[in-house]
Amino acid sequence: MTANISSPDMRAVLRTACLRAGIPAVREPLRLGSSAVFRLPGGMVARIHRPERMAAARRVVVGARWLRASGIDAVQPVSGIEQPVRSHDRGVTFWHELPPFRPGAPAQVAAALARLHELPRPTEPELGLVEPFGPLELRIRHAHFLSETDRNWLVDHVAWLRDRWTALPAGRPWTVIHGNATPNSVIVTRDGRVVVRNLDHLTVGPPEWDLVPTALELMSLGWTTASQYTEFTRAYGCDVLRWPGYYLLRDIRELNLTTHATHAARTHSAYRGQALHRVACLRGDEGPRPWPGWRRLPSSSLVASMVIHRV
Known part of the structure; x- marks a missing residue:
């Protein structure tokens, strides 16, 4: 809680x-x-x-x-x-x-990720390995507003993705990754600094994990334009859509985004429609990608609003 x-x-x-x-x-x-x-x-x-x-x-x-x-x-x-x-x-x-900032442009996000992925994998500090499934099952079990049928389907979907993860296609060498590389995770301050933040998921894993969110926003959600995606891939130096493992990481990321919404909906009923829509998309009830109707959820205040008074 x-x-x-x-x-x-x-x-x-x-x-x-x-x-x-x-x-x-x-x-x-x-x-x-x-x-x-x-x-x-x-x-x-x-x-x-x-x-x-x-x-x-x-x-x-x-x-x-x-x-x-x-x-x-x-x-x-x-x-x-x-x-x-x-x-x-x-x-x-x-x-x-941090001073006032704005989200990084696609090229700035990609360049920061490229620099991060080029760093030699450290022996110290021990960052641990990526955990792609994290709290998914727990979030699903606690999403009591979902029907039992939906919850069972989501649990089975997690199990199916876990099996696929054991056979993840070979890609770029594993290195330090950000782990949650959204536009708000690489920001530009008022004085022009490009700063990496939201480091809770900093870990060792496949660098493609950091590239999938931008590709998914183009191909699955329509949140990124083709020109913005081209800017991103040119700045990074490769296109994750050409990698066979993209579809698995895409599916895992989509499930993470869906349980993100179910978690928010536990305490804010206004998010329940969005959570149910995302589940329906994963089940195939809303047709092929890109899926309309996915809304961005507040990343820093899923279960409460901003507080501006002093205490």
Whole structure:
């Protein structure tokens, strides 16, 4: 269950973490999603991670520092603090706040991914291997607004994709990948910096995993134009649509996007129609791709709205 950032428990978590880190605990809630984020004095933000995400929070911090040391401009944790800071049963990480930014253009996203994929695979830090199925089954089991028939079909679909994953066609050598390479994950700041962010899924895996989202937005969803996709492939240097493994990664990504919507719909009934539509598309009830009617969901606040008051 997602935490409430305005609850006394969350305030206590932040207060204790700030005291341990030596940071003033004047805070402004920014958003609530998979983790609570607060603005702090001095151009910092604090992120409160769920209890089961302690190890993942540590990997994000280490991964961000490794990217910067490797020459990749990425969001950066505050130095001089051993992170994450444990507070109650949660981990809290402290980051330098980004200046105003916009999503990267296709060529900028592709160029940043190409640089990332060219880095030598590290022995340290240990980033782990890509987990393409993550919480899919859990999200499906908890989507009680779906019919039992739909839930059973989705569970069977996960099993079918798992079997196919064991025979993933050979492609480019596995390396460090972003893991969730959407336009909002490579951003351009007001001063012109191209910065990689949203590093929760930074891991080792097939580089094609980072290319599929843009191809899927063209071929399955119609969110990207042909000219934008051409810009992306030229900047990266190859076209994932020409790789036999594209269809498997596409199917996994489409399922991830669908369970993303079912997860949001658990607490926001306004998303239920979108979730049901996505399930129908996967089942083949809505005709061939590209499928009309898929709407982008808020990536940072799936289960709550922006909070602008101070506490």
